[in-house]
Amino acid sequence: xxxxxxxxxxxxxKSGTSVKIECRSLxxxxxxxxxxxxxxxxxxxxxxxxxxxxKATYEQGVEKDKFLINHASLTLSTLTVxxxxxxxxxxxxxxxxxxxxxxxxxxxxxxxxxxx
Amino acid sequence: xxxxxxxPGPLSVPEGAIVSLNCTYSNSAFQYFxxxxxxxxxxxxxxxxxxxxxxxxxGRFTAQVDKSSKYISLFIRDSQPSDSATYLCAMSLGGGGxxxxxxxxxxxxxx
Numbered sequence: 001x002x003x004x005x006x007x008x009x010x011x012x013x014k015s016g017t018s019v020k021i022e023c024r025s026l027x028x029x030x031x032x033x034x035x036x037x038x039x040x041x042x043x044x045x046x047x048x049x050x051x052x053x054x055k056a057t058y059e060q061g062v063e064k065d066k067f068l069i070n071h072a073s074l075t076l077s078t079l080t081v082x083x084x085x086x087x088x089x090x091x092x093x094x095x096x097x098x099x100x101x102x103x104x105x106x107x108x109x110x111x112x113x114x115x116x
Numbered sequence: 117x118x119x120x121x122x123x124p125g126p127l128s129v130p131e132g133a134i135v136s137l138n139c140t141y142s143n144s145a146f147q148y149f150x151x152x153x154x155x156x157x158x159x160x161x162x163x164x165x166x167x168x169x170x171x172x173x174x175g176r177f178t179a180q181v182d183k184s185s186k187y188i189s190l191f192i193r194d195s196q197p198s199d200s201a202t203y204l205c206a207m208s209l210g211g212g213g214x215x216x217x218x219x220x221x222x223x224x225x226x227x
Binding site (some may be wrong): 006043091093106107108110 | 161214
């Protein structure tokens with residue numbers, strides 16, 4: 001299957017700092033990427049849908065100024081958690097849908113953020 | 117009421133057992149149904165993908181969709197310790213639509 005790479009896989013930061021997480025499709029072009037958040041023993045909650053070259057579409061209740069998403073190319077989307085606080089500590093996962101594919105999503109390995 | 121309901125478990129079975137995992141949903145418009153496997157601290161990986169009602173088999177895994185009952189199942193035959201993971205059901209309205217996930221069922225297969 002196609003490969004989606006996330007970096008970093010884990011990060012620890014101080015409260016008030018900003019953290020950037022990258023999501024790359026390694027062997028296919030992704031017109032659409034999705035960002036999820038997952039708390040321990042909880043389901044994946046969709047945060048936003050990112051389309052290459054346009055603004056991300058955020059789900060209800062997700063602060064767009066807090067979670068900045070950029071999808072500058074067909075193989076890269078970034079999520080920046082701005083002014084992070086301990087309640088932002090979570091597992092962030094991206095997924096990508098191949099160009100022209102209407103079904104299967106390929107998931108990254110996830111990035112664990114811990115805000116002290 | 118959540119759109120997709122899934123018993124979080126944990127579910128513990130002996131090696132070789134048949135495992136049955138289930139989800140119910142409320143939106144009759146869902147057309148695409150998926151099962152993902154997620155190992156601890158990893159991203160989900162797609163196991164099975166089904167469109168509309170019916171059965172689909174892939175090796176030891178069988179996915180069933182009963183749209184009349186709004187109920188989907190994943191069966192694992194001859195379960196192995198390596199099957200120990202969290203299994204998430206997911207569904208969407210269209211082929212390229214937003215996925216709605218269940219909470220996930222934590223499965224442990226004991227040797």
